[in-house]
Amino acid sequence: MIFKSRRTFIKHSVLTSVIFVTCSGELFGAVTPMRTIALVHRDLFPDSATAPKIDDINASYYLNSILNHSRVTDASKNFIRNGAKWLNEESAGEYNKLYLKLSALQRQKILKKISDTRWGESWLDTIMTYLLEATLGDPIYGGNIAKSGWLWLNHKPGLPRPLKALL
Amino acid sequence: MKYDICIIGSGAGGAPIAYELANAGYKVVVLEKGHNYKEEEFTKDELAVSRRGLYTPLLKDEHHVIKERSEDGTVTRYDGEEYNWSFWNGSMVGGSSNLMSGYFHRMKPDDFRLLSKYGKIDGANIVDWPISYDDLEPYYTKVEEVIGVSGDAVNHKFLEPRSTKNFPYPMLEVNGVTKWFDSACKSLGYESIPTPRAILPYGALGRKSCSYSNFCGSYGCATGAKGSARAALLQKCDAKIISEAFVYKLDSDESRVTKVHYYDKELKNNSVEAKMFVLAAQAIETSRLLLNSKNIHFPNGLANSSGEVGKNLIFSAGGSGEGRIRFESLTTKQQKELMQAGLFFNRSLQDWYEYEDNNRKYKGGTIDFLFEHANIISRAKREIYDDNGALIWGEELQKKIHRNITTSRVLTFEVFNDWLPTDYCNVTVDEKVKDKYGVNVGAINLYSHPHDIKVGEYLAQKAKVLLEKMGLEEVSVNISASPPPNLVAGGCRFGTNAKISVLDSNCKAHELSNLYVTDASFMPTGGSVPYTWTIYANSFRVADVILSRLKS
Numbered sequence: 148m149i150f151k152s153r154r155t156f157i158k159h160s161v162l163t164s165v166i167f168v169t170c171s172g173e174l175f176g177a178v179t180p181m182r183t184i185a186l187v188h189r190d191l192f193p194d195s196a197t198a199p200k201i202d203d204i205n206a207s208y209y210l211n212s213i214l215n216h217s218r219v220t221d222a223s224k225n226f227i228r229n230g231a232k233w234l235n236e237e238s239a240g241e242y243n244k245l246y247l248k249l250s251a252l253q254r255q256k257i258l259k260k261i262s263d264t265r266w267g268e269s270w271l272d273t274i275m276t277y278l279l280e281a282t283l284g285d286p287i288y289g290g291n292i293a294k295s296g297w298l299w300l301n302h303k304p305g306l307p308r309p310l311k312a313l314l
Numbered sequence: 315m316k317y318d319i320c321i322i323g324s325g326a327g328g329a330p331i332a333y334e335l336a337n338a339g340y341k342v343v344v345l346e347k348g349h350n351y352k353e354e355e356f357t358k359d360e361l362a363v364s365r366r367g368l369y370t371p372l373l374k375d376e377h378h379v380i381k382e383r384s385e386d387g388t389v390t391r392y393d394g395e396e397y398n399w400s401f402w403n404g405s406m407v408g409g410s411s412n413l414m415s416g417y418f419h420r421m422k423p424d425d426f427r428l429l430s431k432y433g434k435i436d437g438a439n440i441v442d443w444p445i446s447y448d449d450l451e452p453y454y455t456k457v458e459e460v461i462g463v464s465g466d467a468v469n470h471k472f473l474e475p476r477s478t479k480n481f482p483y484p485m486l487e488v489n490g491v492t493k494w495f496d497s498a499c500k501s502l503g504y505e506s507i508p509t510p511r512a513i514l515p516y517g518a519l520g521r522k523s524c525s526y527s528n529f530c531g532s533y534g535c536a537t538g539a540k541g542s543a544r545a546a547l548l549q550k551c552d553a554k555i556i557s558e559a560f561v562y563k564l565d566s567d568e569s570r571v572t573k574v575h576y577y578d579k580e581l582k583n584n585s586v587e588a589k590m591f592v593l594a595a596q597a598i599e600t601s602r603l604l605l606n607s608k609n610i611h612f613p614n615g616l617a618n619s620s621g622e623v624g625k626n627l628i629f630s631a632g633g634s635g636e637g638r639i640r641f642e643s644l645t646t647k648q649q650k651e652l653m654q655a656g657l658f659f660n661r662s663l664q665d666w667y668e669y670e671d672n673n674r675k676y677k678g679g680t681i682d683f684l685f686e687h688a689n690i691i692s693r694a695k696r697e698i699y700d701d702n703g704a705l706i707w708g709e710e711l712q713k714k715i716h717r718n719i720t721t722s723r724v725l726t727f728e729v730f731n732d733w734l735p736t737d738y739c740n741v742t743v744d745e746k747v748k749d750k751y752g753v754n755v756g757a758i759n760l761y762s763h764p765h766d767i768k769v770g771e772y773l774a775q776k777a778k779v780l781l782e783k784m785g786l787e788e789v790s791v792n793i794s795a796s797p798p799p800n801l802v803a804g805g806c807r808f809g810t811n812a813k814i815s816v817l818d819s820n821c822k823a824h825e826l827s828n829l830y831v832t833d834a835s836f837m838p839t840g841g842s843v844p845y846t847w848t849i850y851a852n853s854f855r856v857a858d859v860i861l862s863r864l865k866s
Contacts, residue, residue, distance in 0.1 A: 191707040191708065198712040218367060219366075220373075220374070262704070268705055275698050283360075284360065285359055300715070301719075303528070307354065307357050307358065307536055312362075
């Protein structure tokens, strides 16, 4: 196990505490960043015939580790969390629903819309970066289960591989 | 205990002194700010090494202030932490030589007399070196033997004079694509040069051979084949190494350094006394330390009555370019050759080390060719934008990543040309910002002379023509004024005139009888090659000078 207590680790993560979504200056709803981002992960990296499945990537678990990483800045961590809030506010403004409640087509339209904004492009770039880290980093970090990402791209890792994760 | 010699910094500048003096029986202590890694700890963990900066300090603990001057004279201030702009390299025993790719080129004789040969350039502080290529040649040869340099000294227009016929170690194995490269060079009239590497092709010097792990630059070498200061020198002598020791001040009287002060990893204060001191903390930090070591005898900073400490900071100018080799244009056999992992590319061009343009002679430079780094996350990440710069995702992205990584490879090139020294590129100390030790941080004042870009672009166009001749797709070039943090020099230039230089021709401080500076700080100009071989060679040269003094 990478973490002595995975349950404790997730319990205290900033991604699992609720964010409040406002629309037109009023409280619209509440949601956890983790649930929102987990769905974004599936929308950005859908299950397909050849690529690793999102469950094999274990991206949400990996992102949790990033949110607790000693070498990731607080500004980056806050940006990930705030971006989930802003995404939901865009959804509320456009469709009067939280992101989780949108149809697949609506979610794609919202992702496209925010990708044309400065914050949205930067946030999606960040989410995608950590998603690819989970997909292709050493499995010792909890992602890339059974080397699924490496097998997908015929990648041979450099040796020696790490014996413990840097967290 | 009083040591014969105390060395601050354990990289390519400090380690040769430690190696030579300790092996001659002197009591040597090396103070190194970073961790002392064992070889087996050098894993190829892309997440830790390349994405989380395992070998560099956290910017919230230690950073620089950067002041960038643009062409119109305006200066923009950046806080390194706020802008995530790092000038740290390998903070570890052996320094950044652990992480180098080991592309080893000697400087050419004309690099030592840039002013005499090519004349003044407005706005640039070009000077000749106080030593010649002939003075350094025996030490370049010594580095080949002691550090271990492999290659094949083929004849070409700018081959530097050699006292030995060839390298002591043969070339590393290369990828089959080099044949296509050589063929394209031949048809264009270019002279393809096998790139010398500070990597052992077989076990020697008490070190193992290269394992062709496919991860070289940015990573420590787990076999010891790469000629890092740690593997090649510090492990071959009994100098005492104190790691995680941050030196923050040197004490002196009016003519001698008496003591150095450092914080250990518990932030406790310690000091070391020695007869002689060598400073080799990397160019920016060396100037910072001298400037932070003011005392009653040196109110402007140690060895700085001339006001020259920190001045004329230089980097390697140039940039990079690339093109993609796709399966579609290749036979099955060629496809297999292309995808041979681990084998090196190792080709360089120096045809335009000097060139003429509009009836004027220019000092040009070197172009090294290499395959895109094997880091798989970085290679996938570059695919998330389409040709128009828009983010893509979903199956479109998955297909693009899969296609580009499994059926093509990117061949890149790096251009190295002179970063001209100017009044506006230097190191000072920021009076307000302090690091985790409570010490004022270095302020890096950046400016790139327009001439640097002009030369870089000339060279890059030559490389671009070659990639196109090879049939590569998506050929692009990126020459810029961005300073590469791993290719920095100057700040304590050596020279014969104490009014306009910090060090004498033996790299001893003009004003102090027992202080030497042997990292790249001494270089008044940088040549058009990566610096490491020259740093090593000069440090071996200075070691001989110190040995001679100690013996007498």
